[in-house]
Amino acid sequence: MGARMDMGFRLEQPLAGAGFGGRVRLEGGAGALEVVRAAEADPAALPAALARCNGVMVLAGMEAMADDPALLLRLSRIFGPEVENYRETHMAANMVHPTVPEIFVVSNIPPVFRQPPAMPEPKLTAEGRLPTQFPHRRGWHTDQSYRRPPPDVSLFLAVIPVPQGQGQTLFADCTAAYEALPPGLKAQVDGLEGLHIASGAGRKRDAVLAGIPPRDLAPHERAVRQPVVRVHPLTGKRSLYLCEYGQMDWLEGPFVGLEPGPDGAGGRLLETLMTHITRPEFVYAHEWTRGDLVVWDNRCTVHAATWFDAAKEQRVMWRTTVSGNPGAAYAGERKSWLVA
Numbered sequence: 187m188g189a190r191m192d193m194g195f196r197l198e199q200p201l202a203g204a205g206f207g208g209r210v211r212l213e214g215g216a217g218a219l220e221v222v223r224a225a226e227a228d229p230a231a232l233p234a235a236l237a238r239c240n241g242v243m244v245l246a247g248m249e250a251m252a253d254d255p256a257l258l259l260r261l262s263r264i265f266g267p268e269v270e271n272y273r274e275t276h277m278a279a280n281m282v283h284p285t286v287p288e289i290f291v292v293s294n295i296p297p298v299f300r301q302p303p304a305m306p307e308p309k310l311t312a313e314g315r316l317p318t319q320f321p322h323r324r325g326w327h328t329d330q331s332y333r334r335p336p337p338d339v340s341l342f343l344a345v346i347p348v349p350q351g352q353g354q355t356l357f358a359d360c361t362a363a364y365e366a367l368p369p370g371l372k373a374q375v376d377g378l379e380g381l382h383i384a385s386g387a388g389r390k391r392d393a394v395l396a397g398i399p400p401r402d403l404a405p406h407e408r409a410v411r412q413p414v415v416r417v418h419p420l421t422g423k424r425s426l427y428l429c430e431y432g433q434m435d436w437l438e439g440p441f442v443g444l445e446p447g448p449d450g451a452g453g454r455l456l457e458t459l460m461t462h463i464t465r466p467e468f469v470y471a472h473e474w475t476r477g478d479l480v481v482w483d484n485r486c487t488v489h490a491a492t493w494f495d496a497a498k499e500q501r502v503m504w505r506t507t508v509s510g511n512p513g514a515a516y517a518g519e520r521k522s523w524l525v526a
């Protein structure tokens with residue numbers, strides 16, 4: 187289905203092979219500069235399109251951003267008032283773009299050297315497909331959910347993608363997943379809070395299972411409570427807000443008030459919910475082409491990276507993170523993650 191929007195943007199929904207998401211094109215086949223200018227002339231258009239397609243939007247043909255990274259920054263500002271400056275937030279310097287500190291570089295080559303996730307075991311599903319459902323697929327998360335307030339939107343540009351068939355990014359629609367919950371589970375998650383924490387804090391599931399003694403955490407590193415059901419500030423829709431093994435507190439959580447730990451009732455509930463969220467009908471797998479820009483809404487989707495052959499292939503992706511409109515649940519809060 188195609189729908190004409192203002193300023194010559196056209197939104198085609200849903201994304202190929204998925205039940206949600208959309209592709210946005212500027213009529214006339216123009217490149218990144220024209221897209222940025224059109225977006226700035228009508229700043230509500232692209233955020234409205236993102237909301238309309240439940241939080242994942244693809245803009246192809248943005249390769250000019252790789253030569254002019256300021257264009258990515260300008261487009262990011264359309265999605266919210268604050269674009270994170272990774273130098274100011276003390277991200278390791280090798281992961282930050284040298285001249286545009288709002289760009290976080292996800293890459294397996296120098297100076298970043300970030301390795302892809304492991305290949306799932308087994309490599310394919312019983313039907314011979316790319317595994318996407320948790321727990322066969324691991325690594326599902328929403329960006330920086332260990333912060334209060336958490337960020338709203340991420341933009342991810344393929345500067346140097348790997349060949350298709352590997353290095354995909356997977357997305358799941360947490361709004362549709364919430365709506366499809368059986369009534370009993372829906373009642374159980376309403377009002378429930380998750381305990382989110384960065385994986386480096388030593389409380390991910392693997393660390394707890396391995397019996398690694400917990401270390402003392404500074405206030406800005408501690409787990410934060412997040413509502414399991416969030417209300418989107420633009421659409422009013424409810425969606426599930428959760429991560430799995432790497433970004434929840436598996437020592438004291440993953441849920442407030444439920445039996446903690448990997449074998450507790452809370453852990454079992456989290457596994458049930460993540461398995462539900464990542465059911466095939468809620469998932470989209472993006473195969474990257476150079477110049478693709480994918481915009482996702484961290485308030486109502488989760489995503490996961492996939493394996494690629496890092497011994498053979500080079501992958502360079504640029505991410506920006508936009509915040510400032512987390513919704514009424516966070517009104518007036520100071521940032522939990524700033525060093526006091």
Ligand SMILES: O=C(O)CCC(=O)C(=O)O
Binds near residue numbers: 329354355356492
């Ligand atoms: O590398 C990918 O495909 C996804 C990386 C990711 O999760 C992120 O940058 O937020």
Ligand SMILES: [Fe+2]
Binds near residue numbers: 327328329489
């Ligand atoms: Fe991410």
